[in-house]
Amino acid sequence: MKRALPLLAMLLLCGQTFAYLLTGWTPQNPGAPIWNYDAQSPAGFFHNGKLIYHIITSGTHTVNSTDRIHNILNAFQTWEDVPTAMAAFTRGSDAVDDSDFSVGYATASHTTQWGGNLTGFSGLATVTWDGNNHITNADVAFALLNPVTNAAWGEELEATAIHEIGHAIGISHSPDAQAAMGYIGPIPGENDQLVNRRLASDDVIGLSFAYPYSGYLSTVGTITGTIKDDGGTDIHKGQIGVFDGAGILVATTLSRLGVYKIEGLPENTYTLRAYPSQTSSSLIQQAGTLPWTTDGAATQFLPGEPLTVQVDANTVVQNLTVVSGTPTLVSSFAYRDIGGALTAGRFVFTIEQGATATIGISGMNFPTQLSELGDFILSGPADISLVGPSFPPAFSNTTVAYDVTVDPTAALGSRALQLITDAGEETMVFGFVEVTSTGSIAAADGFAPPPGGNINPSTRMPMQQFMLTAADELVRLRKFTITNSGTGSPAKITDVEIYLDFSGDGNLDGDDTLVGAGNFEGGSTAEILAHHTVLAGASDSLLVVYHFDAAVSTAETYQSQITAVVANGVISGRDITPSGLPVSGNVHQVDLNTDHTLSVFTVG
Structure with missing residues (x-):
């Protein structure tokens, strides 16, 4: 099974129905339990309009890896990024085993922090709600050994977390194979990119209806x-x-x-x-x-x-x-051939505009030769060409495969596959192929580099302002690489932080939001994990901030440089390499002869 299945409500399973099927929802009684964002209730579950969750970092159910925590943070961010929904989240204090809206790992015996049993699943969510259809608590747990972080195949933690968080906010399973709330999901794309860390249209419509903005x-x-x-x-x-x-x-x-x-x-x-x-x-x-x-x-x-x-x-x-009547066709597996490597499994496809691939489907009672095949249709405009079919003998079920070429300007979105036999029998897979287009992001110097002035070495000092501009789709910033240069030792920098410079003034202000933090760990390079999203067509101003210790010496110089950014498209799910890097800040010099301060100067 792809991800966790049971969604417990008061320890009961329930489901939704529609593009998103809400938990507890039926067509006859469409009321569905949701978190009460309007009243920010229950008390203690919300802060500044955001739902608080707690990651278990000690005790029996601990999430014991920074990378795993990073995956979980990004999974929450994926739901928050939906522009037509008001759902938003914030990480609260870390938890010891079970707490209000906790996220943790099951034990080796598959027991969750709330006492549930995770046997056979990659993740599980439990949800409780009151008589007014307001959720009063939720918890999420993952299997101890599976899913794994950054796995290109199988049960990948972030994709599983997106699915389980969907349950925790009241969304059940979807018939759409591309949906995060489905049970199938896309196979890694070209170069095994993790394209399953994304929401489909089905998920977006569901969240927007459950948690709509006013109007x-x-x-x-x-x-x-x-x-x-x-x-x-x-x-x-x-x-x-x-x-x-x-x-x-x-x-x-x-x-x-x-x-x-x-x-x-x-x-x-x-x-x-x-x-x-x-x-x-x-x-x-x-x-x-x-x-x-x-x-x-x-x-x-x-x-x-x-x-x-x-x-x-x-x-x-x-x-x-x-x-x-009773259908005889059973769609069992999808099939792909990339570079001569044959793969079959329960997955569907995302294919970039302009890309080519060999894909197919296998199943019971499928055609075994051309004369038995009536048609093989991908829904949507005629912008995906099909060459074939072939009938690869690689698997136990009959496979029908085609070479596909996606037009460079093909319509974006999900396509269904309709297979029809010569006898007129047919089957359809909703979301068999999704056509995507990867956006871009460009880095540049900021418009207001941190001004010079007297700053005490023991305070946080803005070292650099830089801009990131996204085009064509929302872009998730996942990791920054910062290189320090100068005569001063990076060991004297206790912390490195990146802030969203809300006012764009180059100063660290109360309205600025922490994006990520880390340190140089004995070297000149710091890796800063993040989970910030730049909107399509928008430019975000960011600050690199150093915190020095008292051991700095007069005339030492320090310079921050952004040398790499790991990012991915929120819609396409694909990796994006920013242009314009590296971006360097000004050179800052320590001057302890003037009121224990740091001064700044620019070198050409």
């Missing part, structure tokens, strides 16, 4: 109605994909006892397609991992005709009809 709900609409087969049987756990006019997958939902409801859709014209949940382990979200298992088994049916719906900021009622 947001007046801009979105709802589609609801019944879903029955042509014999009048109610469809339970039918998976419904919502596509925009270009064929890009926007959201997914799940029917319950013949009723479906899709909330939070921006005004547009959409096409709905319904497919059954599979009961066996497959590339499609399994029925048993989705909500409402106590309401009965998933209804098997054959897809009907797609339905077009116009959505405005109101509720549209549209009933769906599918065909009675």
